Amino acid sequence: MAGSTFGTIFKITTWGESHGKGIGVVIDGCPAGLSLSEEDIQCFLDRRKPGQSRYATQRKENDSVEILSGVFEGKTTGTPLSMLVWNQDQKSKDYSEIASYYRPGHADFTFDAKYGFRDYRGGGRSSGRETIGRVAAGAVAAKLLQQLGITCIAYTKSIGPVEAKSFDVTSIGKNPLFMPDENAAKEAERYLKSCMEQKDSAGGIIECVIDGMPAGIGDPVFEKLDANLAKAIFSIGAVKGFEIGDGFHAAYANGSENNDNFYLSEQNDIKTHTNHSGGVLGGISNGSQIVFRAAVKPTPSIAATQKTVTNSGEEIEISIHGRHDPIIVPRAVVVVESMALLTIADALLLNMSANLEKIRKFYQNP
């Protein structure tokens, strides 16, 4: 089935495999009149580029984006934005080996079960490179939301047992792990080093915070804002858990702790002092900061010996070598941010038709 499209009004469709000709995305439904350049996209893509630290793969990737349509004289036209990144690294020899067996923790077996065969080169469509399209689209959503005073930032909350204790936004960009806590980052680096020595890998938790979200965005029932965020984040490979606000902690709390009481701000806005809800009540934003977390599993490709089965139905032992990050989290941070931005942008555009009074005003004072 068609599974590569996300969004209702601000709609993206991604395409491309790890070792095909390229990776791309088409954004359909981006409003007209948004200033946009390839630099705007590139700065987002560069955040997922490997080789920024020794805990990310050393392969030379040069993911430079080309805008092929939808921008005229520096502004979006309202018609589809097509963006393309050519794959540099198309030689398949280093991957041909994995064609014959199913790597534990990967989608090799499930792709064969569904489609009868697969593009085995570097994971094909299930490779992390698929996220290039999401991030390119996320960069456009970020520019759009900027115009409405909404910002979104994701960062590494924990790596294995090492959790960020403090929150210093400036330090997020300073360390290769995107942690908002320098000391935790250093400790996490030591932890990853030991994982690599043991031919093993680690997981972690990514947190994302959205500021400036007006109250009243999202829909009741099935299109709840948090439900769409959950789907968006869970659509990222390796994500195994999602929680908003107090999340799983709320399952252990009492109502008196978990409820956020309302008060009136000096501007007479209805606010809450606490934010256990994470900014969403009944699926609709309440004007507080939106805060959620994603649990990311350890990199499944490890050098340690594993048992598996071949296409031809033979049990074997394997040890996966080559260029693999011991941790997915740091490169996934910008992907989480991008999926959140896309979800929020779509919800804001959808929300414009909620209220007759505002529709009448929209059409009567163009």
Added chain:
Amino acid sequence: MAGSTFGTIFKITTWGESHGKGIGVVIDGCPAGLSLSEEDIQCFLDRRKPGQSRYATQRKENDSVEILSGVFEGKTTGTPLSMLVWNQDQKSKDYSEIASYYRPGHADFTFDAKYGFRDYRGGGRSSGRETIGRVAAGAVAAKLLQQLGITCIAYTKSIGPVEAKSFDVTSIGKNPLFMPDENAAKEAERYLKSCMEQKDSAGGIIECVIDGMPAGIGDPVFEKLDANLAKAIFSIGAVKGFEIGDGFHAAYANGSENNDNFYLSEQNDIKTHTNHSGGVLGGISNGSQIVFRAAVKPTPSIAATQKTVTNSGEEIEISIHGRHDPIIVPRAVVVVESMALLTIADALLLNMSANLEKIRKFYQNP
């Protein structure tokens, strides 16, 4: 925006408010030829009916379902199934009070922010009664999946600090909390009693297990099976967290623990001994049991004093009395099960067009 529809092929649309004339659902896309009676639906609805224990509200609800269309001579016709439950309890007086202020932890404020006003009677559209439509549809999905050898069961994993230690499927139906562990259930009842004495409420965790799922169901990228389950479960009011397989625990594990190694069964099927993935790899089922958990927040309506704000912008103190469960979890168990059933049914129908060989066979040997 239209937020009350769920699914692509097996598509449901729910309608109705807590104190309107009734609650209902339309299922469009249910295959023709499925034997279906009102009893099939009723037995599911009865599982969410309150008054089964003193930890559920005592109000008399008599939610008997009527099938209005889509069934002829005992079988589904392939055209829309419309199901209706009349509301017994339409007098608004006991709710008129809450019209004037915003209950903490409820959607009162966010509905006003979005729509400009709201049906305040008993929570209106954001009431738990909205789930009647989901459960009625879930019952139909269950019958459909039965035909394909797929079963789904949800139960209470924990209530507040009390966790089910053992798993005895027969005891799930025996205690009013739907826990698979009699001793834990008794302990949980004591815990809830103390919550009520303190005018407070509790949360908990629901677990759901799907058996008989073939490998190869679900789609890569945005329509991952686990992403759709995450959205389905998060669309249930009060859910604050979702995880599959090891979930958040995987963020602390190493790859060598988290990967499920493959082996060949005696029937030469490719299987895994462990199930850290929860039955999904790369968004596609791998043939293992699908296992996920949902975190449910405490009932927001509590008798303890809370601070809030009125429509007219006045800060007040409130204490919510009346018939409120101190815990949402037990009544949400069948809702979680229903949303999972709906997600799985849709994924199975969508999957039929994945593979040309099977399509050719389908059309050449009708």
Added chain:
Amino acid sequence: MAGSTFGTIFKITTWGESHGKGIGVVIDGCPAGLSLSEEDIQCFLDRRKPGQSRYATQRKENDSVEILSGVFEGKTTGTPLSMLVWNQDQKSKDYSEIASYYRPGHADFTFDAKYGFRDYRGGGRSSGRETIGRVAAGAVAAKLLQQLGITCIAYTKSIGPVEAKSFDVTSIGKNPLFMPDENAAKEAERYLKSCMEQKDSAGGIIECVIDGMPAGIGDPVFEKLDANLAKAIFSIGAVKGFEIGDGFHAAYANGSENNDNFYLSEQNDIKTHTNHSGGVLGGISNGSQIVFRAAVKPTPSIAATQKTVTNSGEEIEISIHGRHDPIIVPRAVVVVESMALLTIADALLLNMSANLEKIRKFYQNP
């Protein structure tokens, strides 16, 4: 597949069969704050009610609508509007005969081919009664568009060889055929009388005109306003042709005749003197009147002898008696109008997100 839902934002789902318990529709995505009563719906439904003339079936139908949800204190709440009409006429005996064979020109055979069996009572889901849901929804769309200064009117352009020569809007409601030309109406009545005498039926053409449509509504490429109108109108049973503006006539014209030249109105609006385009250029409204026509085939149920085949594969001759209109057109007029209203309403709501400047204004001056 789920085929009973129409629209993207203003989304309707119809259900019900001719002789089931009832017929209904759920509207999801109707903006909040629209004044709505059952009378608003009923006056639309009454326009499709038979028994208004001797050219419509004489069966007593009393299609009174009930609003079950989505309206509170006289206004739409923004949540799903569920509307229901009970079927009065559920006894199946007069229809049991047609269970055994396939009526020419009807969907009996194709339903069996698709679903394996069918609800044969009065055509089941393919009965004209299915349009009750469309018309009820159309009435809501009409009220919504009224608020934006947009009106829509459909009428009978021709019946068999008899065409309306003049256009007198006041006379549309005065004759049972809904023709805007009294003399043509009288002539058409004579023609229908002769058809009945010959145990035969007639077809005709319905024209629809939309006034007050702003320029800029609709989308390029696949969601062209006229493409969505074409689908909407073609989804009405018995429609065999659709054209907009000059329609098929344009295929015989030259560019110099067919192009509508632009001029500046006194209000400095860009207008056209002619309207060969029918109000749509490149799939987007140009501010002119939208004008389209639908060709409706003759009633397939005729008393004349026809050849057909039975379920059990026997060739037989049949003659269909009972209460059948010799013409579908007059009862379809309000259905055409309703489908047009639904299409236009959805397009207007979708259009709100086209232009960044207007989105910014929308969110910055709430």
Added chain:
Amino acid sequence: MAGSTFGTIFKITTWGESHGKGIGVVIDGCPAGLSLSEEDIQCFLDRRKPGQSRYATQRKENDSVEILSGVFEGKTTGTPLSMLVWNQDQKSKDYSEIASYYRPGHADFTFDAKYGFRDYRGGGRSSGRETIGRVAAGAVAAKLLQQLGITCIAYTKSIGPVEAKSFDVTSIGKNPLFMPDENAAKEAERYLKSCMEQKDSAGGIIECVIDGMPAGIGDPVFEKLDANLAKAIFSIGAVKGFEIGDGFHAAYANGSENNDNFYLSEQNDIKTHTNHSGGVLGGISNGSQIVFRAAVKPTPSIAATQKTVTNSGEEIEISIHGRHDPIIVPRAVVVVESMALLTIADALLLNMSANLEKIRKFYQNP
């Protein structure tokens, strides 16, 4: 809004402007295992290439397609197929003139009304070049349907007053107008020559025939097969009318003529001798040939003098010179065929979930 996506399961998204970097399409939902090469696509694209006759524009276009993803070792993988055609002709000078005024019969004005500005180069997104993406996708649908024994062919039925009298399928490819009647083609060429001498243009009618369609495909109510064909064909620029089977003629016929009586074939299949319905009853295919026609308006760009208005609100007279076909029809033939193929392919894949018996068989005998 996102208007560049077509289809539910076999879903395509087109992008690109006449004078942007390129034009492309992403097909998502194409089944895995279909043999596909760039040659398969190119032979379709070449049918819309101009310069095949002196009645098509003389500009050098070299539209060679590149498959960027979704094919591995010569077969579709089930993941998105991305196809790209680079634009050769990106210099804007010959088009800069039209930036300042609105061409009658074109979308210049409506794009400005919707988006606030437009890519004016060669019509931008509303250019005929947008159809390159549709045709590339149509070629894939054709290969898929071939596997199921379904073929589709479109041709020129009439040009201006000149109608094809005979039907000789072999001659369709032999004349530059794609008419199935050599004599009519010659006469039409003479007619077009005279149009050009008068600085004018002509319209025409395209007919399309689909063979091998099984009975039972399509859905009742809103997703009728003919309704989706109507939308598909009306989404092609310049189409002003669509009819199926007898179409508008049926509005003048009697039921006794219009009904297709059923009989039993020697293979005991239920057939009809006549085909007034055009192969669809109640929105579902009946196993007959599907036959429909589209009315195409004359090329709006003509050398004759026209009145229009400038961006700056000035009334002017214009005469459009440069490389414009006097007729759109011949180049639109393959586009009509492609849109029909896409509609049919999607309907066939959607239909697989209609019937429980077949679903059970599908999953129980994989």
